[in-house]
Amino acid sequence: xxxxxxxxxxxxxxxxxxxxxxxxxxxxxxxxxxxxxxxxxxxxxxxxxxxxxxxxxxxxxxxxxxxxxxxxxxxxxxxxxxxxxxxxxxxxxxxxxxxxxxxxxxxxxxxxx
Amino acid sequence: xxxxxxxxxxxxxxxxxxxxxxxxxxxxxxxxxxxxxxxxxxxxxxxxxxxxxxxxxxxxxxxxxxxxxxxxxxxxxxxxxxxxxxxxxxxxxxxxxxxxxxxxxxxxxxxxxxx
Numbered sequence: 077x078x079x080x081x082x083x084x085x086x087x088x089x090x091x092x093x094x095x096x097x098x099x100x101x102x103x104x105x106x107x108x109x110x111x112x113x114x115x116x117x118x119x120x121x122x123x124x125x126x127x128x129x130x131x132x133x134x135x136x137x138x139x140x141x142x143x144x145x146x147x148x149x150x151x152x153x154x155x156x157x158x159x160x161x162x163x164x165x166x167x168x169x170x171x172x173x174x175x176x177x178x179x180x181x182x183x184x185x186x187x188x189x
Numbered sequence: 190x191x192x193x194x195x196x197x198x199x200x201x202x203x204x205x206x207x208x209x210x211x212x213x214x215x216x217x218x219x220x221x222x223x224x225x226x227x228x229x230x231x232x233x234x235x236x237x238x239x240x241x242x243x244x245x246x247x248x249x250x251x252x253x254x255x256x257x258x259x260x261x262x263x264x265x266x267x268x269x270x271x272x273x274x275x276x277x278x279x280x281x282x283x284x285x286x287x288x289x290x291x292x293x294x295x296x297x298x299x300x301x302x303x304x
Contacts, residue, residue, distance in 0.1 A: 108289035119193070119280050119295030120232070127290075165232065171289030175220075176245070181231040 079103055080168050082180030089187050095153040097183045099166035102147065106168035111140065111151050112179075114163045123164070124151070156187045191215070193296035195281050201302045207269040210299045213262055214283030222282040222293060223256055223266050232280070238264065239286050271303045 081100045089095045099109075110125035126133045126140040126149065133140045137156075142149040153160055166180040194213040202208055214221050222237040236246040241258045249256070253272070258264040268275055278300050282293040 110292070117297070119282070119298050121295065122292045125290070125292075169289045175237075175286075175289070177222075177234070177293060179232040 079178045080166060080180040082166050082183060084183060085181070086184040087186070089156045089185065091156065091158060091187055091189050093156050093187075095151075095156045095160070095185055095187070097151045097164055097166070097185070098148065099150065099168075099180050100146075100148045101168045103168070103170065103178075104147070105170045106178075107171050108169040109140070109142065109149050110167050110169065110177075111138075112165040112167060114165065114182075120165055153185075156185075158187045158189050161185055161187050193281055193283050193294055195279075195296040195299050197299060198297065199300045199302075201304065202271055203304050204272055205270040206303075207267065208271045208275075208301060208303075210266040210279050210281075210301070212264045212266070212281030212296060214264070214281070215294055216262070218283035218285050218294075219261065220284045220286040221258060221264050222284075223264070224280040224282065224295075226278045226280060226298070227276075235266070235279075268301075271301075273303045276301055276303050 083098050111123045112120035113123040114120040124135050124138050126142050128144050137154045139152040163182045163184050165182045169177045196211045220239050223235040226232050235248045236256045238258045256266045278298045280295050280298045282295045284293045285291050
């Protein structure tokens with residue numbers, strides 16, 4: 077049972093363009109939503125995260141938009157650069173005594189120069 | 190500060206052999222996670238420990254897989270006997286057990302190939 081659905085599977089964007097990756101979740105017990113960035117040969121690293129009581133969070137060129145009623149959230153990369161080429165994973169965390177982090181399947185982003 | 194350390198970085202073995210993957214979490218972190226990454230299934234949580242105690246091993250595929258954490262600075266994931274379908278990248282991650290916002294930090298992974 078896939079609890080976090082991520083799309084698209086792959087994305088090609090021109091330098092300077094906007095990259096958008098979408099995720100949807102089912103479990104309303106999730107209370108934190110991080111995005112991880114993974115370069116080839118490396119482990120995933122936290123990029124940006126949002127709590128469900130906030131509709132948007134921006135850090136530099138990276139923005140998370142969150143729609144609690146629709147149970148959807150998305151990552152927007154503004155002014156995409158070739159160095160942003162990586163695999164991006166959305167995730168959802170349920171905390172407390174039953175902590176669990178569930179990943180989406182990932183999106184391979186290629187930014188062409 | 191050193192991050193999460195995993196060894197070996199690459200392992201090639203033959204079907205039926207025992208494989209042991211090792212992880213050293215970040216000092217001071219008291220939660221440790223083992224993940225498996227494949228193209229088909231993405232990142233899957235295998236097992237995690239809090240304060241060296243296994244909390245959730247529901248992701249361990251079968252009895253061939255076992256994990257231990259004998260102390261706060263070391264964990265192993267063992268596969269015995271290994272099979273070709275176990276070929277994957279295995280990641281270890283650690284965090285400070287606390288609220289949902291406490292980040293997991295991943296190691297560089299061990300790429301396992303079972304021939």
